[in-house]
Amino acid sequence: MSERLPGFGCHHVPTAAGWFRPDEPILWLSCTVDRDVTHVSVAGEVDLSNAHLLTELLENLVAGRAPTVVVDLSEVTFFGAHGTEALVRARKLLTGRGGRLTLHRPAPIVRRVLDVTGTLAAFEVLDRSARTPADGRHVRSCPLAGRT
Known part of the structure; x- marks a missing residue:
């Protein structure tokens, strides 16, 4: 008996009419490490069903070696309370280890x-493009890998 399990994003879910449609991911996360800075890109919806993925990724990064984590949230289309909790938790963990979390x-x-929620003031927020830093040097932007 061989049962083939679908891969991530390839599941088919039933509709109200009884048909099946592809279940596409609603959240994309990517991560790149550049020396002492880790760049995380978040795109799509961050809600109750998937915020734990962001939490786990950020917690793993905090446990790693990068003292600075920059989270790019420019392509987020929905952001629930669980997303706020993930960011607040990561910020506390990083600052407790002498690191910092920046929202890009x-x-x-x-x-x-x-x-x-009154948490915005607790974060360092960068609104300028990663391609044009204040000192004029060229910096590679963090691509959104794995997005289809």
């Missing part, structure tokens, strides 16, 4: 949720 270009929905 948070999408308007992310900024709004963090502002309403």
Whole structure:
């Protein structure tokens, strides 16, 4: 008896009409390490069903060697309370180890949720493009890998 299990993003879920449709991922995470800085890109929806993935990724990075984590939130389309919890937790863990967490270009929905919850002021926020730093040097942007 051989049962082939579908890969991530390849599941088929039933619709109300009884048909099956592909279940596409709603959250994309990518991570690159550049010396002492880890860049995390988040795209799509961060909600109750998947915020634990962001939490786990950030917790693993905190346990690693990178003292600075930059989280690019520019392509987030929905951001729930569990996303806020993931960022707050990672920030506490990093600062407890002498590191820092920076939010890069948070999408308007992310900024709004963090502002309403009173947590925005606790974060360092960079709104300028990674391609044009203040000192004029060229910096590679962090590509969003794994996005289909």
